Amino acid sequence: MPIRFSKRPGLVIYFTAGDPDLATTCEMAIAAIDNGADVIELGVPFSDPLADGPVIQRASERAVAKGTRLTDVLRICREIRAARAEAGIILFSYLNPVLQMGLEKFAKAAKEAGADGVLLTDMIVEEAEEYLKVMHATGLMPVFLAAPTSPDERLKAIAENSQGFVYAISRVGITGTQTELASDAKGLVERLRKFTKLPIALGFGVSTPGHVRAVGEFADAAVVGSAIVGLIEKTPATEAPRAVGEFVRSLCGGVKSA
Amino acid sequence: MGTTASMTRPAGVAANSTPGRFGAYGGRYVPETLMAALLELDAAYAEAQADAAFHAELDGLLKDYCGRPTPLYFAKRLTETLGGAKIYLKREDLLHTGAHKINNALGQVMLARRMGKQRIIAETGAGQHGVATATVCALFGLECVVYMGEEDMRRQELNVFRMRLLGAEVRGVASGSATLKDAINEAMRDWVTNVRSTFYILGSALGSHPYPTMVRDFQRVISKEMKRQILEHEGRLPDTVIACVGGGSNAIGAFYEFLPEPNVALIGVEAGGRGTALGEHAARFAPNGGGVPGVLQGTYSYVLQDAAGQIAATHSVSAGLDYASVGPEHAMLHDSGRATYTSATDDEALEAVKVLSRTEGIIPALESAHAIAEVMKLAPKVGKEKIVIVNVSGRGDKDIGILTREMKLDGAEVRR
Numbered sequence: 001m002p003i004r005f006s007k008r009p010g011l012v013i014y015f016t017a018g019d020p021d022l023a024t025t026c027e028m029a030i031a032a033i034d035n036g037a038d039v040i041e042l043g044v045p046f047s048d049p050l051a052d053g054p055v056i057q058r059a060s061e062r063a064v065a066k067g068t069r070l071t072d073v074l075r076i077c078r079e080i081r082a083a084r085a086e087a088g089i090i091l092f093s094y095l096n097p098v099l100q101m102g103l104e105k106f107a108k109a110a111k112e113a114g115a116d117g118v119l120l121t122d123m124i125v126e127e128a129e130e131y132l133k134v135m136h137a138t139g140l141m142p143v144f145l146a147a148p149t150s151p152d153e154r155l156k157a158i159a160e161n162s163q164g165f166v167y168a169i170s171r172v173g174i175t176g177t178q179t180e181l182a183s184d185a186k187g188l189v190e191r192l193r194k195f196t197k198l199p200i201a202l203g204f205g206v207s208t209p210g211h212v213r214a215v216g217e218f219a220d221a222a223v224v225g226s227a228i229v230g231l232i233e234k235t236p237a238t239e240a241p242r243a244v245g246e247f248v249r250s251l252c253g254g255v256k257s258a
Numbered sequence: 259m260g261t262t263a264s265m266t267r268p269a270g271v272a273a274n275s276t277p278g279r280f281g282a283y284g285g286r287y288v289p290e291t292l293m294a295a296l297l298e299l300d301a302a303y304a305e306a307q308a309d310a311a312f313h314a315e316l317d318g319l320l321k322d323y324c325g326r327p328t329p330l331y332f333a334k335r336l337t338e339t340l341g342g343a344k345i346y347l348k349r350e351d352l353l354h355t356g357a358h359k360i361n362n363a364l365g366q367v368m369l370a371r372r373m374g375k376q377r378i379i380a381e382t383g384a385g386q387h388g389v390a391t392a393t394v395c396a397l398f399g400l401e402c403v404v405y406m407g408e409e410d411m412r413r414q415e416l417n418v419f420r421m422r423l424l425g426a427e428v429r430g431v432a433s434g435s436a437t438l439k440d441a442i443n444e445a446m447r448d449w450v451t452n453v454r455s456t457f458y459i460l461g462s463a464l465g466s467h468p469y470p471t472m473v474r475d476f477q478r479v480i481s482k483e484m485k486r487q488i489l490e491h492e493g494r495l496p497d498t499v500i501a502c503v504g505g506g507s508n509a510i511g512a513f514y515e516f517l518p519e520p521n522v523a524l525i526g527v528e529a530g531g532r533g534t535a536l537g538e539h540a541a542r543f544a545p546n547g548g549g550v551p552g553v554l555q556g557t558y559s560y561v562l563q564d565a566a567g568q569i570a571a572t573h574s575v576s577a578g579l580d581y582a583s584v585g586p587e588h589a590m591l592h593d594s595g596r597a598t599y600t601s602a603t604d605d606e607a608l609e610a611v612k613v614l615s616r617t618e619g620i621i622p623a624l625e626s627a628h629a630i631a632e633v634m635k636l637a638p639k640v641g642k643e644k645i646v647i648v649n650v651s652g653r654g655d656k657d658i659g660i661l662t663r664e665m666k667l668d669g670a671e672v673r674r
Binding site: 046047048049050051053057061064069070071094095096097098099100101121122123124126127144145146147148149150151154158169172173174 | 285286287288289290291292293294295433434439442443446447450451452453454550551552553554555556561563565566567568569
């Protein structure tokens with residue numbers, strides 16, 4: 001099914017799968033959906049998350065240490081899909097775990113598990129020929145990242161090769177919370193608009209209801225990651241689904257119904 | 259050459275049509291935020307390569323500041339002791355700062371200046387690349403931040419002090435195994451955050467295009483000199499060239515000019531560590547050692563990893579070889595068979611330090627000692643008419659702390 005944002009801005013919520021454990025990730029994702037998340041980004045933990053800030057690094061390290069691997073993430077993807085048919089689910093990974101499974105095998109398993117799309121942090125459009133072929137053949141939506149540093153010709157290629165939505169990075173740098181939205185963000189979204197009619201989701205540093213509201217003024221969706229992962233880090237596992245649900249609902253305070 | 263490689267290439271890795279490919283290996287697998295900077299670097303490097311003034315300045319500094327050419331020295335006592343092949347040592351250990359690393363650091367800092375970048379970052383394992391980078395930053399008055407794993411800071415503390423003395427800021431990295439891989443992760447995070455002002459001087463023939471090519475080009479001077487010098491000494495090319503391989507910059511520099519010479523065997527020596535199980539070594543090419551092609555830190559090459567693609571821990575007594583992946587050009591040379599890759603254990607390397615120290619009065623870096631360990635195995639097995647060149651990539655002063663702990667020399671030990 002297509003990715004649908006039921007409101008403006010839509011909400012994309014990121015989890016590092018397996019932190020604190022797989023069953024809790026599953027419950028938290030369902031709680032997020034029930035409280036207003038349109039899309040779940042299910043992060044595959046990786047030993048070397050070089051695009052991530054300290055919060056997601058620590059979560060990845062914990063999840064990898066617990067033995068969470070790509071096959072486990074696919075398993076809970078299936079469980080989330082079985083529980084909630086409507087929400088979008090994007091698998092979010094570094095390239096290497098996917099390569100080791102084998103791209104075709106991964107795509108087939110992801111599709112069967114009910115994922116809608118895939119975002120690979122370290123896959124750029126120039127290297128993506130075979131990846132795109134497999135995504136198209138399987139019916140999975142590839143989502144590419146667009147950066148404030150990307151010149152227009154790159155944004156064009158990124159927009160043309162993305163499906164579902166385009167993920168715009170609000171600022172240069174790694175993932176992590178910040179107090180104010182970067183001034184880079186609006187300019188990037190405006191430049192991207194010239195090349196696509198797809199929804200544009202803005203992420204990196206979006207961490208409060210106020211940020212979400214501000215994103216809604218110029219982008220179609222807000223991606224919240226480190227703020228969620230940081231909340232999970234501070235909360236006992238049994239409390240985490242409820243806490244995540246409440247936080248997602250508070251983020252929706254900045255949202256207008258469509 | 260790429261035939262074997264492309265057969266092993268998994269779907270998802272582009273064919274060699276994209277830039278910076280060595281057979282199936284190499285490429286650019288980075289966060290999008292870095293792409294503009296990599297393209298800018300690529301263009302600036304191409305422009306510099308075509309500029310005679312750039313080469314003239316670089317060559318001048320290599321000569322007068324760094325001390326090139328380095329000698330090619332006939333190791334008479336080592337040759338006699340081993341009783342086989344004639345052994346020559348390429349003395350990169352005599353270069354300013356004590357290792358080959360400055361060849362590349364100097365080239366890259368000149369590129370940074372051309373590009374108007376005022377802030378330099380680098381990663382370092384053994385500290386030699388960090389020292390070289392701190393040195394060239396002092397030379398040109400640039401801000402310098404070096405990322406170094408905390409484990410490496412502990413075992414190479416002399417180099418930490420040298421970097422600080424040279425005016426660099428050394429930032430310890432505690433994540434992962436707190437070694438070279440983790441330092442590269444952190445340097446890349448810094449670069450992605452400060453990409454507009456910052457030049458990343460990567461120290462080995464690793465990472466995303468254009469780094470593996472650029473680093474190799476700056477290190478190529480090693481084999482250029484070797485070739486000329488061995489012709490002067492012997493009137494012919496060597497039978498074998500041996501170099502240690504961490505990321506692989508000294509090795510690719512020592513091999514490159516010999517690639518078109520089919521009668522020159524090329525041997526890369528990886529860190530065999532303290533065992534063959536995953537996590538106990540850094541021998542990416544060892545059969546059944548856990549090294550298979552994958553993507554780490556921007557490039558497609560052999561990577562030590564588990565079956566699910568999580569990067570494995572590594573071990574080596576030598577911080578400079580203690581890394582889970584290897585330069586992509588080496589991956590190609592491995593698959594094509596043009597170079598062969600072997601390994602030396604921690605114990606063999608330590609023994610090699612002792613042997614070279616006592617036969618030639620040269621204390622090699624623990625990294626370079628892995629190459630010495632290989633010639634100690636090879637030389638006695640071949641005839642005296644054979645000629646072997648070993649690249650002594652660095653000197654061992656930095657390792658005195660480790661050597662003191664590992665060797666337990668006492669006055670009773672008899673001099674060889």
